Amino acid sequence: MSLYGADLLALLPELIVVVTACLVISLDPVTPASRRDLLAWLSVGGLALCLGLTGGQINSLNIRVSAFSDLVVVDAYARFWKVLFYGVAILTILMSLPYLKAEGMHLGEYYGFILLALSGMMVMVSGVDLLTIYLGTELMSLSLYVMTGLNRSKPRSLEAAAKYFVLGAFSSGILLYGISLLYGAAGSTKLAAIAGAIGTRGADDPLVLIATILIAVGFSFKLAAVPFHMWTPDVYQGAPTSVTAFMAVAAKAASFAAFMRVFVEGLGGLKADWSFLFLVISVATLVLGNVVAIVQTNIKRMLAYSSIAHAGYALIGFVAAGRGVGLSGATPGLASIMIYLTLYSFMTLGAFAVIGMLRKGGIEGEEIDDFTGLAKRQPLAAFLMLIFMGSLAGIPPTAGFIGKFYVFMAAVEAGLAWLAAIALIFAVVSAYYYMRVVMVMYMREPDPSSIAPPRLVASPALSFVLACAVAGVILFGLFPNPLVSFALQSVLTLK
Amino acid sequence: MTSSFPWLSLLLVLPLAGAVAVYFATESAARWIALAATLADLLVALPLWWLFDPQASQMQFTEHVAWITAPPISYSLGLDGISLPLVLMTAGIMPLCVLASWNAITTSIRGFMAVLLVMETTMVGVFVALDFILFYVFWEAMMIPMYLLIGVWGGPNRLYAAIKFFLYTLAGSVLLLVAILVLYFYGGHTFDILALSQGTYPASLQIWLFLAFFAAFAVKVPMFPFHTWLPDAHVEAPTAGSVILASILLKMGAYGFLRFSLPMLPDASRDFTPLMVVLSIIAIIYGAYMALAQVDLKKLIAYSSVSHMGFVTLGLFVLNQQGIEGAVLQMVNHGITTGGLFLCVGIIYERTHSRLIADNVGLAAPMPQYAVLLAIFALSSLGLPGTNSFVGEFLVLVGTFLWSKIATACASLGIILAATYILWMVQRVVYGVPSPHHLPALKDLNHRELATLAPLVLLVFLIGLFPNPFVSRMHQSVTNTIASMSRAKVAPTAPPSAEGTAPLLADNGAQLKTQGPWR
DSSP states (O other), X not given: OGGGHHHHHHTHHHHHHHHHHHXXXXXXXXXXXXXXXXXXXXXXXXXXXXXXXXXXXXXXXXXXXXXXXXXXXXXXXXXXXXXXXXXXXXXXXXXXXXXXXXXXXXXXXXXXXXXXXXXXXXXXXXXXXXXXXXXXXXXXHHHHHHHHTOOTTOHXXXXXXXXXXXXXXXXXXXXXXXXXXXXXXXXXXXXXXXXXXXXXXXXXXXXXXXXXXXXXXXXXXXXXXXXXXXXXXXXXXXXXXXXXXXXXXXXXXXXXXXXXXXXXXXXXXXXXXXXXHHHHXXXXXXXXXXXXXXXXXXXXXXXXHHHHHHHHHHHHHHHHHHHSSHHXXXXXXXXXXXXHHHHHHHHHHHHHHHHHHEEETTEEOOBGGGGTTHHHHOHHHHHHHHHHHHHHHXXXXXXXXXXXXXXXXXXHHTTOHHHHXXXXXXXXXXXXXXXXXXHXXXXXXXXXXXXXXXXXXXXXXXXXXXXHHHHHHHHHHHOOXXXXXXXXXXXXXXX | OOOSSOHHHHHHHHHHHHHHHHHHSOHHHHHHHHHHHHHHHHHHHHHHHHHSOTTOOXXXXXXXXXXXXXXXXXXXXXXXXXXXXXXXXXXXXHHHHHHHTTTTOOSOHHHHHHHHHHHHHHHHHHHHBOBHHHHHHXXXXXXXHHHHHXXXXXXXXXXXXXXXXXXXXXXXXXXXXXXXXXXXXHTTSOOBHHHHHHOOOOHHHHHHHHHHHHHHHHHHTTOTTSOTHHHHHHHHSOHHHHHHIIIIIHHHHHHHIIIIIHHHOHHHHHHHHHHHHHHHHHHHHHHHHHHHTOOBHHHHHHHHHHHHHHHHHHHHHTOSHHHHHHHHHHHHHHHHHHHHHHHHHHHHHHHHXXXXXXXXXOOTTTOHHHHHHHHHHHHHHTTOTTSHHHHHHHHHHHHHHHHOHHHHHHHHHHHHHHHHHHHHHHHHHHHSOOOTTTGGGOOOOOHXXXXXXXXXXXXXXXXXXXXXXXXXXXXXXXXXXXXXXXXXXXXXXXXXXXXXXSOSSHHXXXXXXXXXXXX
């Protein structure tokens, strides 16, 4: 035990999350249904502890702790993402409290699974060994499969879980296959060793190239990048809304974080090859995501396609990073992804929080038409949704504009002004479907025949989530400085 | 004289504060709060007219606060002779918009007034921003309020008009963002508008940037053939929305050309002059012909706007002192005259609930005061000597004459056509035979409506008879703009390499390395 004392200390936040998860799951059977709220608060408490631990080190950018013979590392880059994940997880749990009760499936293990998925994400961002990263990915994915199918009475939820599991397992297989080929080529699964091996073997080794492509495909599934996005709409629509929010925000960010570390730290020597690959993927992703979102009538499905499109925008930052010379040339691109995904989290969480609690007679109103006339019935709720939609469309002075600004800045700096122009033109396309939500809320008269028009059911927890989300969207839109400098400095710790 | 008092920030903050106050107010108090906020803004703006030093060549009332450090974006504001009249016009038009909406808006008055006030902040912001990103933020931020203004409080076909306006203008302006970012990397890593205006850019790059700027500004002006959103938006918008669109929003496009395209991209501007002149003349004549064919008053004025804005872009792109001064004056004139005409249409619409000329015939008998004011705005619109538009159009034509006599002849056609459609409209609306079933419903102007129109009538004659104070204040700034266009050209330099580590100037490269990214 004393042998691993320092290692375990480095992973203290992960341990706290796992222990809290086990506590929640084991306390669940002995907790009466009326007091299950306590399990949620227990989870929030554990997360708050982690937030204090990691957040306390947030300004010590140079602290870099390697643990377990360089399988994991805790550096500023990992801490950036972890703080984001804690925040997202806390908000998701608070959002879930009223949502799960309204859906009649307030189960204690739900919180346990959120924490387990979170611990997987934390391992993903800290892992500097492909197998460690893989383990984290699987832990996250398996928890998400279960959470997707949590609503056992709904066929759509079960279908989504099954679909997600089959495709997810398939993609994990591809990822693992790529890892094994890379192990064959490099003789190690450690990112630093792989980078060294690529340096000596040369970048045009076919084995390395195939392995890189397979790993890229595996991650593209997790990021929901075209053409590996097929699972996203069905899963986002079928899963409970709070789970969808968690997937769209945290799972996507974690996949991006691990993906960036793998491709920059491990496969940086091949960036001439992969930057072209991701150029094609990013254009396909943002074009398809934005165009298909137009025809959706279900708002969760629309946001699923919109989240695909947003992955495309974030990938532009990655392409720009690939075009830059050395790590300093890659900094703006990588930092822009971190900024983008952080800001995207606020607006997406906010939008899903509104969707989850917009209820018509006990049922979730998840059609876009359910928002008809919301501005008349509940002006504040409609106004919040207006802000979230405007931010997703990237209209200043919201956070969405800042996120897009930094991504396009990086793209133009890398000589990709034409890519920025294409992406921005498709941002206009996206404005159409986001503004359609605004349109039905503000400009359509509610159907007079309906007896119980959908209303946003308020609760203290939901109000807190919405307040946090809207504060993030507005404040980071007006004062992005702290976030930007934090991201710029954190990304420098990538080797 | 540059005073340290933050005049311009006050101008931006007052309407926003009003909007917040409106949110907490009752429906009936909302009108008064909005009126107070816009009047307060006007009171802050008015002293600038006298405090402004017409001889000074630099920006005045400047404010500068760092906003974002990486890349360096600052909250910097300032006024020169070009933006001063536009800011004053904005501040002057907004109280009239509130007054015009007093009874016309019946649903969610608080929301309406809040939207108007937010619009005022963003519009003033566009004219006073000295940082390109700050400008872009204001430029884009106005879009959602305007979308709501048309879409929520507009006419029967408002949904279509609102989304058309939104997508058209957004599509134009996203390319502007790319152009701004490209300029940043070529222009010495700054978003400062004045610094960027001093830079020299390779000729081939200027062409692309000009086209991107053109996409944003030409849609907003709107120039032919990007004008198709305008008639829809004008017709469907509530009166205040039409006035804001015509008087202020359209000016932002022309202001963009003058503030950015001409000084930053002088070579491309010269290359594109023939095209711009041709497009302007097409707009003048086409707009006038379309106006002739309209049966809807608002549509008629909307198309006349296309025609009049053609004069503005014509004046800008003949690239001489007379032309540009005429164009700036014409921007203000169009704001006053067309704003007045839209207010007149709004007043009659409240009475007859129709904007068709056929339904509003012979108003001279039941509404004599209204008829006089409508006739004054109409005569100003056709450029009668003694009214404001005559001075502006005359200057533009003088400027055009120096550039090309044929172009001048073609543009003058527009004035003749304007006389035709305007006089024909006046003939029917004012002096036609009234339809008997309307007569009882028609009351002449009340005090509120008179107060809405009177300031504009006053300005019509003030500028028409004494244009000198207006022209003299913009003289120095226009001279500057023209001087900066003829600055020494530097041979095309290599663009920054794709990696962005070797920018235009060597010292910038050093800066980049020492300060990290985006500096």
